[in-house]
Amino acid sequence: AQKVTQAQTEISVVEKEDVTLDCVYETRDTTYYLFWYKQPPSGELVFLIRRNSFDEQNEISGRYSWNFQKSTSSFNFTITASQVVDSAVYFCALQNNDYKLSFGAGTTVTVRA
Amino acid sequence: GAGVSQTPSNKVTEKGKYVELRCDPISGHTALYWYRQSLGQGPEFLIYFQGTGAADDSGLPNDRFFAVRPEGSVSTLKIQRTERGDSAVYLCASSLKGDTTDTQYFGPGTRLTVL
Numbered sequence: 259a260q261k262v263t264q265a266q267t268e269i270s271v272v273e274k275e276d277v278t279l280d281c282v283y284e285t286r287d288t289t290y291y292l293f294w295y296k297q298p299p300s301g302e303l304v305f306l307i308r309r310n311s312f313d314e315q316n317e318i319s320g321r322y323s324w325n326f327q328k329s330t331s332s333f334n335f336t337i338t339a340s341q342v343v344d345s346a347v348y349f350c351a352l353q354n355n356d357y358k359l360s361f362g363a364g365t366t367v368t369v370r371a
Numbered sequence: 372g373a374g375v376s377q378t379p380s381n382k383v384t385e386k387g388k389y390v391e392l393r394c395d396p397i398s399g400h401t402a403l404y405w406y407r408q409s410l411g412q413g414p415e416f417l418i419y420f421q422g423t424g425a426a427d428d429s430g431l432p433n434d435r436f437f438a439v440r441p442e443g444s445v446s447t448l449k450i451q452r453t454e455r456g457d458s459a460v461y462l463c464a465s466s467l468k469g470d471t472t473d474t475q476y477f478g479p480g481t482r483l484t485v486l
Contacts, residue, residue: 262413289471291471293474295477300479301460301479301480301482302374302477302478302479302480303414303462303464303477304477305474305475305476305477308474349413349414351413353471355471356471357402357404357419357427357466357469357470357471357473357475358416358419358427358430359406359414359416359475360416361413361414361415362413363411363412363413364411364412364413
């Protein structure tokens with residue numbers, strides 16, 4: 259069985275603050291893939307990052323960074339210097355060695371000006 | 372290039388009616404997926420097509436739900452005898468090959484409301 263838990267339902271910050279979104283996953287597979295997607299109010303899921311289970315290197319892309327730790331089964335996402343345009347629902351997802359994505363319940367991020 | 376498109380963007384229907392939701396994948400993508408997203412939840416897998424065939428329909432909730440992809444491109448999700456519990460956003464995604472090296476790209480979804 260596979261499961262993704264995003265314990266934070268909602269986070270509200272003031273612009274320029276950093277925000278970290280937690281994601282904890284469960285899987286019995288040794289090969290798996292982790293994703294983050296952003297869902298702005300328009301509704302479309304926007305792909306942000308994909309990470310495979312053999313690559314624990316952290317990644318930074320602009321104001322976004324991801325911290326993958328297999329020891330704690332976590333794949334956390336940080337937005338640095340948040341902006342109003344970052345307001346959205348963020349989903350963490352797990353894909354085992356097949357094609358199905360299992361999503362967490364999402365974290366709603368609100369960035370206030 | 373163009374992303375995944377879905378029509379209609381919104382559909383309101385009455386309980387018991389039949390609805391069709393359309394998905395147009397990214398050109399050249401052989402794999403197509405349907406997911407359903409209920410309010411406040413993450414998307415849940417419904418069905419996966421590789422080319423024209425449904426390779427995995429294990430996520431379809433019951434036999435009122437059916438999907439086709441006759442020419443390996445556009446797909447239609449069909450719901451018979453709709454129920455209020457079918458109200459959700461139906462998301463379509465496509466990927467290049469449909470294997471684990473792929474990333475799924477999503478469309479904007481169709482919001483279905485059953486009155």
